[in-house]
Amino acid sequence: MASSAMKLELLWFILIFIWVPSSSSQTLVLPLTHSISKEQFNSTHNLLKSTSTRSAVRFHHQRQRHRHHQVSLPLSPGSDYTLSFTLGSGPAQAHPITLYMDTGSDLVWFPCAPFECILCEGKPSPGPSRPPNITRAHAVSCQSPACSAAHSSTSSSDLCAMARCPLDAIETSDCSSSACPPFYYAYGDGSLIANLYRHTLSMSSLVLKNFTFGCAHTTLGEPTGVAGFGRGLLSFPAQLATFSPQLGNRFSYCLVSHSFDGDRIRRPSPLILGRRDGGDEHGEFVYTSLLRNPKHPYFYSVGLAGISVGKRDIPAPEILRKVDATGSGGVVVDSGTTFTMLPASLYNSVVAEFDRRVGRIHKRASEVEGKTGLGPCYYLDTVAQVPAVTLRFAGNDSSVVLPRRNYFYEFLYGEDGATTKRRVGCMMLMNGGDDSELSGGPGATLGNYQQQGFEVIYDLEKQRVGFARRQCALLWDSLNREKN
Numbered sequence: 001m002a003s004s005a006m007k008l009e010l011l012w013f014i015l016i017f018i019w020v021p022s023s024s025s026q027t028l029v030l031p032l033t034h035s036i037s038k039e040q041f042n043s044t045h046n047l048l049k050s051t052s053t054r055s056a057v058r059f060h061h062q063r064q065r066h067r068h069h070q071v072s073l074p075l076s077p078g079s080d081y082t083l084s085f086t087l088g089s090g091p092a093q094a095h096p097i098t099l100y101m102d103t104g105s106d107l108v109w110f111p112c113a114p115f116e117c118i119l120c121e122g123k124p125s126p127g128p129s130r131p132p133n134i135t136r137a138h139a140v141s142c143q144s145p146a147c148s149a150a151h152s153s154t155s156s157s158d159l160c161a162m163a164r165c166p167l168d169a170i171e172t173s174d175c176s177s178s179a180c181p182p183f184y185y186a187y188g189d190g191s192l193i194a195n196l197y198r199h200t201l202s203m204s205s206l207v208l209k210n211f212t213f214g215c216a217h218t219t220l221g222e223p224t225g226v227a228g229f230g231r232g233l234l235s236f237p238a239q240l241a242t243f244s245p246q247l248g249n250r251f252s253y254c255l256v257s258h259s260f261d262g263d264r265i266r267r268p269s270p271l272i273l274g275r276r277d278g279g280d281e282h283g284e285f286v287y288t289s290l291l292r293n294p295k296h297p298y299f300y301s302v303g304l305a306g307i308s309v310g311k312r313d314i315p316a317p318e319i320l321r322k323v324d325a326t327g328s329g330g331v332v333v334d335s336g337t338t339f340t341m342l343p344a345s346l347y348n349s350v351v352a353e354f355d356r357r358v359g360r361i362h363k364r365a366s367e368v369e370g371k372t373g374l375g376p377c378y379y380l381d382t383v384a385q386v387p388a389v390t391l392r393f394a395g396n397d398s399s400v401v402l403p404r405r406n407y408f409y410e411f412l413y414g415e416d417g418a419t420t421k422r423r424v425g426c427m428m429l430m431n432g433g434d435d436s437e438l439s440g441g442p443g444a445t446l447g448n449y450q451q452q453g454f455e456v457i458y459d460l461e462k463q464r465v466g467f468a469r470r471q472c473a474l475l476w477d478s479l480n481r482e483k484n
Contacts, residue, residue: 026246026275028206029479031268032081032101034258044411045371047260051338052373052430058104059341059432059445080336081255081269081448083227086202087132094202095132099227101253101271102336103458106232106298107150107185108239109194109214110225120223134215139179140196146212147180149233150196183214192219206247206273211239229335229458230298237460240273245461247274252457253335254472255448257405267473272455276479285457285466289395295327296441300458302465303394304331304444307346309353310387317345317435319443321394328439333456333465337447339374341432346444350389351376354427357387365424368413377426380410384425391446400467406450 083101088094097110111117111131140146142160151159157170165175180196194214201211212234216225228235229251241248256269291301304320306313320343323330342350355364355376362378362385369375378384389407391400407428414421428449432438455475457466 028204028247028273029476030083030203030271030273031476032083032253032255032271033268034081034256044260045368045413048372048374048409048426055337055339055341055430055445055447056373056432058337059442080338081253083271084203087199089200089202089207097132097225099225100336101229102226102334103229103300104298104332104334104336105226105228106230106235106238107214107226107228108212108234108236109185109192109216109228111219111223112195112197112215112217114217116218117223118218118220120219120221134197134199136179138197138199140198140212141176142178142180143173143175144180144196146234147196150180150183150214185214192216192222208240208243226336228298231300231460232298235298237458241460244274249461250275250457250459252276252455252466254455254470254475255335255452256472256476257403257452260409260411268476269472270476270479272479284468285455286393286398286400286468287396287459287464287466288393288398290463290465291323291330291395293323293327293330293442294325299330299442300333300465301330301442302333302446305392305394305397307342307350308388308390308392308399309350310357312353313392314346314349314353317343317443319343319435319438320346326440328441329443331444331446332442333446333451333458335448335451337445338449339428339430340447340450341430341445343432343435343438343443345435347429347431350429351427354387354389358385361385362425365413365426368424368426371413372426374409374426374428374430377424380423380425384408384410386425395464400454402450403453403469406452 081101082098084096084098086094087097099108099110113131113133115131142163142165143156145156147159148154148156156173156175159181160170160175160178162181163175163178165178169175169178182193182195185192185194192214194216196212197215198210198212201208201213214225229237232238237248237251239248251274252272254270254272256267288302291303293299293301301323303322304316306315308314319329320331321329358378359376361382362380365377365379368377386404386408388404389402391402393399408425409428410423410425412421413424432444435443451467453469453472454467455470455472457468459466
């Protein structure tokens with residue numbers, strides 16, 4: 001990185017962007033759309049079961065994956081948020097693209113024609129049915145640092161040899177006409193092969209020329225791509241920052257509280273790129289420092305000191321307070337995981353205290369726990385009385401009090417086809433497994449369900465994450481009024 005040759009190469013890699021500013025020169029607001037469809041609300045407990053299973057699989061895969069197979073577990077409709085943009089320039093070439101927005105991934109990729117999705121029958125796709133056709137003229141060179149990043153820092157000489165560039169051209173760094181070789185990414189229940197391309201990408205008033213992305217022609221089990229907002233070189237914020245640090249070095253989102261209610265998914269959740277005027281002028285945000293993870297540098301990891309249930313403080317195990325030299329530990333703030341995953345020791349202590357308070361009033365609903373994958377659950381024949389839950393972060397000695405709906409969900413439960421249903425409530429935190437099995441990756445994940453109703457800010461310049469309570473639907477309305 002320090003060599004002059006690498007510096008010249010990185011300068012060559014810097015992307016050319018055009019930004020058409022809106023009323024605020026430091027901010028761009030984009031809509032995030034929740035991926036739940038009305039058809040998925042036929043059975044709440046089935047939706048909860050599929051979502052809790054997906055959260056668990058993603059969490060365990062995050063701990064096991066290696067850097068050269070870095071892509072996040074594909075996200076699933078019913079739990080996640082999508083971002084739309086236009087690929088190409090001019091009306092004849094423009095093509096709409098819809099991707100899952102994911103802070104746990106550091107690559108932007110999507111299906112391209114010709115496209116084959118293996119074992120994708122019955123999987124809904126939020127994007128357009130026709131994938132774009134990208135010509136070879138937009139291919140990234142094997143000499144590009146972007147190509148090396150996609151191939152886990154493999155040297156450009158090796159990559160150009162794979163691209164069949166002649167030896168004399170490799171020795172003289174004259175392989176610019178040789179395309180970056182295809183790369184393979186694997187995840188928990190699928191995989192993909194993609195090529196690296198550059199093209200114009202447009203979002204609202206923002207136009208990015210020569211934006212780098214992965215073009216997948218074959219995937220296994222995933223018909224939809226991902227907009228990676230992680231900390232890697234090819235992520236959306238990193239590429240945006242090469243043009244405009246005030247846009248790329250700081251972003252936030254505010255997830256509208258849907259609570260698995262089909263009537264509440266119509267309102268967009270604001271994604272805010274850049275520094276919003278007045279966004280924190282009154283010190284509303286509670287900040288905690290980001291931790292560096294040497295094995296998983298693309299994660300937004302923070303330290304957790306403990307969780308309070310009511311007035312009882314439950315200390316977190318040491319693995320959650322910091323990240324060690326092997327990449328073990330910390331809590332990943334993840335927009336792509338639905339439910340928060342905790343190590344068994346902390347989860348069991350939280351459940352014991354929660355049940356001690358709630359279980360003496362409400363009867364445990366063990367059948368519901370088995371049907372949803374969540375717990376503890378209770379039959380609510382009277383108004384539910386649940387204690388407050390507070391996350392106590394290690395960085396800056398900061399605390400975040402969760403709204404009740406972020407950790408205790410009430411719904412009507414009945415077997416499929418049942419004519420009568422009974423009101424129940426479940427705690428929405430999950431057991432991530434035995435502490436001894438959490439080496440080599442994150443110790444816990446803060447899921448997007450627990451982030452609802454907060455503006456969550458990623459301040460990459462000051463290396464911190466912040467939380468502020470918001471009415472996200474009203475925030476979206478007010479930001480659009482300011483723009484207009």
